[in-house]
Amino acid sequence: MRVIRPVRPPPSVEHMSPQHTDGPDLEVRDLTRVFGAGPVRAVDGVSFTAPSGLLTGFVGANGAGKTTTMRMIMGVLAITSGEVRFGGRPATTQDRRTFGYMPEERGLYPKQAVLDQLVYLARLRGIDATAARAEVLDHLDRLGLAGRARDHVEKLSLGNQQRVQIIAALMGAPRALILDEPFSGLDPAAVEGMVDLLREHTARGVPVLFSSHQLDLVERLCERLVVLKQGRVVADGAPADLQSTGTVRHRLVVSGDAGWARGVPGIHAIDVDGPTALVEAVDDTAVQRLLTTALERGAVHELTPVRPTLAQIYREVTA
Amino acid sequence: MTRSDVGRDTSSAWLLVTQREVVVRALNKSFVVGLLVSLGLIAGLMAFFTWQGSRAETFTVAVEASDTAAAATVAAAAAAARAAADEAEESGGPGAERVEVMVLEVTGDDAARAALEDETADAWLSGGDAGWTLTTLRQPDLELVGLLTATVREEVVAENATAAGTSPEELTAGSELATESLDGDALDPGLIYLTSFVLAFLFFMGAVGSGAMIAGSVIEEKQSRLVEIIATAVPLRHVLAGKILGSSVIALAQNLLFGVVGLAGISFTPWAQALPALSASMVWFVVFFTVGFVAVAALYAVAGALASRTEDLQATTTPLMLLLMGIYVITFSADGVLERVLSFVPVASIVSMPVRVLSGDAQWWEPVVSLLLLVAFAVGAVLVSERAYRGALLQTGGRLTWRQALRAEA
Known part of the structure; x- marks a missing residue:
């Protein structure tokens, strides 16, 4: 017998430092958007908080309302009802001008040089030309695009265009970041580089809300998670909390065949494969009963609670 | 922050x-x-x-060497054409295109005809008491005809006037058609x-x-x-x-x-x-x-x-x-x-x-x-x-x- 303790995911660098700071939180309250005369409630009473200094993952199936919510947060789509709050008061147009935003569909001026258009976009945000240039060059350098500064955007690969687009959102020390699928199409190394960049912003106390379909990534990165289904929030919290509210399973490894586990009261064997059994227990007594029975039958090599992955939770809450 | x-x-x-x-x-x-x-x-x-404005149409008119009346008329026509062109230039506007008249002296009527045939001359003017004739290879250029007609008439009127004991001025007195434009600078x-x-x-x-x-x-x-x-x-x-x-x-x-x-x-x-x-x-x-x-x-x-x-x-x-x-x-x-x-x-x-x-x-x-x-x-x-x-x-x-x-x- 080796361990009988919960196995936590290995503490990663990302999970060590971030904590809720006293900077301004981004909140949405009862946000609703109705489209057309139908009417379709694309977003229906959505409320959640993207706390300052934390990465908040925003997940949900296609059409769940993530993009619509983000567009309302940024003010590019009119809000039917509800409100967006920033720093404890309704977000103003002036507030939003200080937010970094990466829209769902990608695009930049295809026939303009990378440096020129990033400087242009930065200057539109009120940064003076010299500072804008320095900041853009710094970001290009960090994302490995220093050599492409003079190239037209259309000459860049999609992944590189994506990096340029993200740089556009990060210019000028934004006070909040709203990023729609920032990691799609990036290779793992690029994702790491991007995460480091985002961490710098959360370290400044900036709330970062990003949507993604890559649940493993969200699980690894986020301190907060909001799951949307058909325009409603179906889960909201720290990934670890969400995982503990999900059904906990146990894995049992014994010396002989574990088929007997199917007959233990209060235990539902999901899968038995030779000496290994994956079970769901109705309560902790049932787990103890399983362990006692196993010990009576021979050696027990492992009895481990298996925390559901985010993918499982996601499937459960969006089922 | x-x-x-x-x-x-x-x-x-x-x-x-x-x-x-x-x-x-x-x-x-x-x-x-x-x-x-x-x-x-x-x-x-x-x-x-610019090219069109400065372009001059040059007519070469053949005259028989002995035909002094014709030679004098062509010379007068050439002078008249130059004067008209200068006037047009001064008044501005493209006006009519410039016309230049050159004299080609030939000896004998056959030479004159030959000059027409090989197109060294555009026309052959013969004059004198037998009457005035402008011979061309094909249809004559109307501008040239107009210019020469006016010149010939002027010369003949002058001669006839002298013969009748009067002057061309007296003869044509009162016949000028004055032009007057209400919109002078138009x-x-x-x-x-x-x-x-x-x-x-x-x-x-x-x-x-x-x-x-x-x-x-x-x-x-x-x-x-x-x-x-x-x-x-x-x-x-x-x-x-x-x-x-x-x-x-x-x-x-x-x-x-x-x-x-x-x-x-x-x-x-x-x-x-x-x-x-x-x-x-x-x-x-x-x-x-x-x-x-x-x-x-x-x-x-x-x-x-x-x-x-x-x-x-x-x-x-x-x-x-x-x-x-x-x-x-x-x-x-x-x-x-x-x-x-x-x-x-x-x-x-x-x-x-x-x-x-x-x-x-x-x-x-x-x-x-x-x-x-x-x-x-x-x-x-x-x-x-x-x-x-x-x-x-x-x-x-x-x-x-x-x-x-x-x-x-x-």
């Missing part, structure tokens, strides 16, 4: 947008090529007029027509060309969702203002360039005399165009915003194109009352008023009133367009109509 950067200053965003529009346009390859081609066309046209109507054509063409090309550019630049941002990034950074009003100003600056610069090259070219043509009047007209045109283009640019920006993809531009810009084309056709062909009315109708007045200024039939206050009407129209167009632009720009569901755009909430 400091709060110092709350509400960053975006008040000069319009200037940034303007700068970008101008720079991007000025570096656009197809724009530069189009500009150079147009300049080449203007320069070529002027060179053609310019060559051909020049006015040509000017109206050129101005209408400049207007049409400038408006449609720059209009298409602004529509393209709007849809580029809309389709790529760049506009969402921009709209969250600065007020959309600034973006529209910058685009209109940027396009207007380019259109103005382009027309100034065309105007300067065209006027410089005209100074080499027989119309050089009309240069002051043409310049005044051109200045009015540039002023009118600049103001009117603001309205056209604003409408084109909306046409761009109504589309949802570049492919929709065709459909959303066609009504404007047709309108401009209609104005183009009607303004260069209009005259009389219609022209007078058009010179006050915004957008059409861009062409019609400068033409009326050139032809001199506009009172001093007329262009001013017309310009004020145009300014009012431009302001109205910009205000309506601004609403439609903001309404349409952030809508992502397919092509929109003006009505939908004006009703839309962001």
Whole structure:
């Protein structure tokens, strides 16, 4: 017998430092958007908080309302009802001008040089030309695009265009970041580089809300998670909390065949494969009963609670 | 986190947008090529007029060596032609083309005929008591016939008068037809027509060309969702203002360039005399165009915003194109009352008023009133367009109509 303790995911660098700071939180309250005369409630009473200094993952199936919510947060789509709050008061147009935003569909001026258009976009945000240039060059350098500064955007690969687009959102020390699928199409190394960049912003106390379909990534990165289904929030919290509210399973490894586990009261064997059994227990007594029975039958090599992955939770809450 | 950067200053965003529009346009390859081609066309046209103006038609008239009367007549005709040409040059305008007459002395009638056959001479004049004959190989040139007929008549009348004991002056006394024009300084109507054509063409090309550019630049941002990034950074009003100003600056610069090259070219043509009047007209045109283009640019920006993809531009810009084309056709062909009315109708007045200024039939206050009407129209167009632009720009569901755009909430 080796361990009988919960196995936590290995503490990663990302999970060590971030904590809720006293900077301004981004909140949405009862946000609703109705489209057309139908009417379709694309977003229906959505409320959640993207706390300052934390990465908040925003997940949900296609059409769940993530993009619509983000567009309302940024003010590019009119809000039917509800409100967006920033720093404890309704977000103003002036507030939003200080937010970094990466829209769902990608695009930049295809026939303009990378440096020129990033400087242009930065200057539109009120940064003076010299500072804008320095900041853009710094970001290009960090994302490995220093050599492409003079190239037209259309000459860049999609992944590189994506990096340029993200740089556009990060210019000028934004006070909040709203990023729609920032990691799609990036290779793992690029994702790491991007995460480091985002961490710098959360370290400044900036709330970062990003949507993604890559649940493993969200699980690894986020301190907060909001799951949307058909325009409603179906889960909201720290990934670890969400995982503990999900059904906990146990894995049992014994010396002989574990088929007997199917007959233990209060235990539902999901899968038995030779000496290994994956079970769901109705309560902790049932787990103890399983362990006692196993010990009576021979050696027990492992009895481990298996925390559901985010993918499982996601499937459960969006089922 | 400091709060110092709350509400960053975006008040000069319009200037940034303007700068970008101008720079991007000025570096656009197809724009530069189009500009150079147009300049080449203007320069070529002027060179053609200059060549045509300076071109002299030379007639070589053969006379038999012994035929002194014919020789004297041809010499007189040559002098008359030179005098007429000099006079035309002084009065300005292209007038009739210059005619030069040369004498080719031949010995014997056969030699004269041979000269006609091998085309060393255009005509053979023989005169004297037997009567005057102009022989040519084919149909005679009417201009030459006219010139020689007048010269021969003058000579013969002079001879007959002397024989009758009187003078040609006495004989022809009272027969002069004096000409008097009420509109003494009137310019060559051909020049006015040509000017109206050129101005209408400049207007049409400038408006449609720059209009298409602004529509393209709007849809580029809309389709790529760049506009969402921009709209969250600065007020959309600034973006529209910058685009209109940027396009207007380019259109103005382009027309100034065309105007300067065209006027410089005209100074080499027989119309050089009309240069002051043409310049005044051109200045009015540039002023009118600049103001009117603001309205056209604003409408084109909306046409761009109504589309949802570049492919929709065709459909959303066609009504404007047709309108401009209609104005183009009607303004260069209009005259009389219609022209007078058009010179006050915004957008059409861009062409019609400068033409009326050139032809001199506009009172001093007329262009001013017309310009004020145009300014009012431009302001109205910009205000309506601004609403439609903001309404349409952030809508992502397919092509929109003006009505939908004006009703839309962001």
